[in-house]
Amino acid sequence: MKYLILLVTLILSESLFALGDVEAGKAKSQTCIACHGQNGISPNALWPNLAGQKDQYIIEQLKAFKEGTRVNPMMSPIAKMLSDQDMENVAAYFSQVKD
Amino acid sequence: MAFRALLSIWLLGHLPLAFAYPEYAVRYNMISCNACHVSPTGGGPRNINGKLFGAYGYKMNPFLVQKYVSADFRALFYYPQRPGPSRDGMGLMSGSVAGHVAIDEAQRIELVLEHNLAGFSAGNYRDTYALFKFVDEGKRGWLDSILVGRFRAPFGIVTDEHRTYTRLQTGSRWFDFDTGVMASGSPSDQFHYDLALVNGEKSLGNSLNAGQAERYGGVLNLRWMPGALLFGVSGNYYDQKSPTPSPKAVSLYSIFSLGRWTDDRIPAVVHFEYTRAWGWNSLLSQGFANDSSYVDSIKTTGSEGMLVLAEYYLSRHFVLIYKYDFLKPDHDYPADIYDRHGIGFRWYIGPNTSIQARTEIARATHPSESGSTAIGGQNATFGILQIEL
Numbered sequence: 001m002k003y004l005i006l007l008v009t010l011i012l013s014e015s016l017f018a019l020g021d022v023e024a025g026k027a028k029s030q031t032c033i034a035c036h037g038q039n040g041i042s043p044n045a046l047w048p049n050l051a052g053q054k055d056q057y058i059i060e061q062l063k064a065f066k067e068g069t070r071v072n073p074m075m076s077p078i079a080k081m082l083s084d085q086d087m088e089n090v091a092a093y094f095s096q097v098k099d
Numbered sequence: 100m101a102f103r104a105l106l107s108i109w110l111l112g113h114l115p116l117a118f119a120y121p122e123y124a125v126r127y128n129m130i131s132c133n134a135c136h137v138s139p140t141g142g143g144p145r146n147i148n149g150k151l152f153g154a155y156g157y158k159m160n161p162f163l164v165q166k167y168v169s170a171d172f173r174a175l176f177y178y179p180q181r182p183g184p185s186r187d188g189m190g191l192m193s194g195s196v197a198g199h200v201a202i203d204e205a206q207r208i209e210l211v212l213e214h215n216l217a218g219f220s221a222g223n224y225r226d227t228y229a230l231f232k233f234v235d236e237g238k239r240g241w242l243d244s245i246l247v248g249r250f251r252a253p254f255g256i257v258t259d260e261h262r263t264y265t266r267l268q269t270g271s272r273w274f275d276f277d278t279g280v281m282a283s284g285s286p287s288d289q290f291h292y293d294l295a296l297v298n299g300e301k302s303l304g305n306s307l308n309a310g311q312a313e314r315y316g317g318v319l320n321l322r323w324m325p326g327a328l329l330f331g332v333s334g335n336y337y338d339q340k341s342p343t344p345s346p347k348a349v350s351l352y353s354i355f356s357l358g359r360w361t362d363d364r365i366p367a368v369v370h371f372e373y374t375r376a377w378g379w380n381s382l383l384s385q386g387f388a389n390d391s392s393y394v395d396s397i398k399t400t401g402s403e404g405m406l407v408l409a410e411y412y413l414s415r416h417f418v419l420i421y422k423y424d425f426l427k428p429d430h431d432y433p434a435d436i437y438d439r440h441g442i443g444f445r446w447y448i449g450p451n452t453s454i455q456a457r458t459e460i461a462r463a464t465h466p467s468e469s470g471s472t473a474i475g476g477q478n479a480t481f482g483i484l485q486i487e488l
Contacts, residue, residue, distance in 0.1 A: 027362055027364075030358075030362060031363075034156075037156060038156065044151055044154070044164065046147065046164065071236070071238055073129075073133070073134045073148060073236055073237040074127075074129075074134055076237050078127050080288060081127075081128045
């Protein structure tokens with residue numbers, strides 16, 4: 001019985017925390033790779049890698065750019081093109097890319 | 100000497116020189132050009148973001164990732180349909196260097212000095228201005244900045260594709276700088292304006308001239324970008340004392356980013372521009388038209404022009420280009436027309452480094468222009484190597 005409860009808990013937790021659709025995020029990531037590099041590895045020192053980044057962190061930063069609580073001349077307009085679902089999808093994609 | 104002068108004058112008016120890439124602005128939702136360029140109208144020196152973005156994913160020399168110096172080098176090979184002693188071959192288009200620095204701690208006052216050190220002689224005095232910024236970087240408002248000095252006029256599509264009749268027709272070629280004051284602002288994420296009050300002297304205007312204080316000019320540019328489609332309208336007017344006609348022009352333009360619209364499933368962009376102009380046709384005498392009496396006859400007529408430019412990204416580094424443009428020097432006599440189809444490519448081979456090649460089929464219907472050795476009626480093939488810092 002306790003193994004069943006553990007299994008159900010694991011399944012539920014997976015579905016609760018996997019916010020985005022990886023495939024949809026990969027399609028949307030074409031916007032990101034112009035600066036953050038193919039597969040989320042940035043070609044320069046000023047723009048960060050996204051590969052392997054925590055999904056919640058990516059979502060929070062994108063929301064901050066969109067809402068104006070964080071400002072950057074490149075990221076702010078780009079974030080405004082993304083819906084909440086887009087952000088979750090993109091975050092899900094980059095968080096599972098291994099650098 | 101005469102050979103070089105003729106070559107310079109002719110090529111200056113009719114070959115492409117980079118300005119900016121407004122298709123990127125539409126693709127990435129940037130209504131103001133200063134996300135990448137120092138100037139809010141785009142073109143000219145770039146900031147760090149512009150330099151890194153222009154690296155196209157290639158790794159840059161880390162010493163060049165800085166915000167104080169920009170440079171622009173272009174080498175050209177040009178082969179026209181009817182090559183003559185002064186109309187073909189290889190040359191340097193540009194060897195331009197710019198310094199730009201914010202002089203106050205808050206970085207609200209920026210000084211820009213750009214000079215063309217090598218290449219064609221016209222347009223040596225390029226961006227030379229002080230830029231006063233009223234909003235923090237990345238923010239916007241009704242008045243983002245005021246620019247004082249010499250600058251590129253914010254007219255029409257300020258694009259890397261400068262081999263267009265629409266620029267020649269409206270006095271907004273790559274070397275047509277203005278001197279004056281320009282206010283720019285972006286009241287919303289979708290709307291941008293530039294308003295310039297200038298001395299109306301164009302290339303002569305970098306110094307004092309007799310009667311200059313009595314003349315004036317103005318350029319207004321409005322852009323609206325509700326999504327993947329950008330709409331713009333520009334107007335210019337340069338008051339001159341009679342009997343010299345006061346040139347004026349208007350441009351309606353649009354940029355459609357299919358890449359943005361389709362999440363890059365169709366990685367393409369289409370530019371469109373329609374122009375009407377009055378009093379600018381004397382510019383055709385600078386090597387474009389063959390017959391000076393023909394140019395005299397159309398000096399005061401109203402002209403009509405159009406540009407369609409389509410680009411398709413086969414990969415991130417290789418772009419196919421198609422262009423069509425036409426010019427009717429006299430709108431009321433449409434039988435006289437110049438038009439041109441061109442196909443080619445642009446290939447990014449390194450950070451801020453590209454090769455462009457194109458062949459164009461041109462036509463001129465006026466009897467004195469058809470079959471002439473002037474630029475207006477000739478087919479041509481050209482290649483450009485471009486490196487920017």
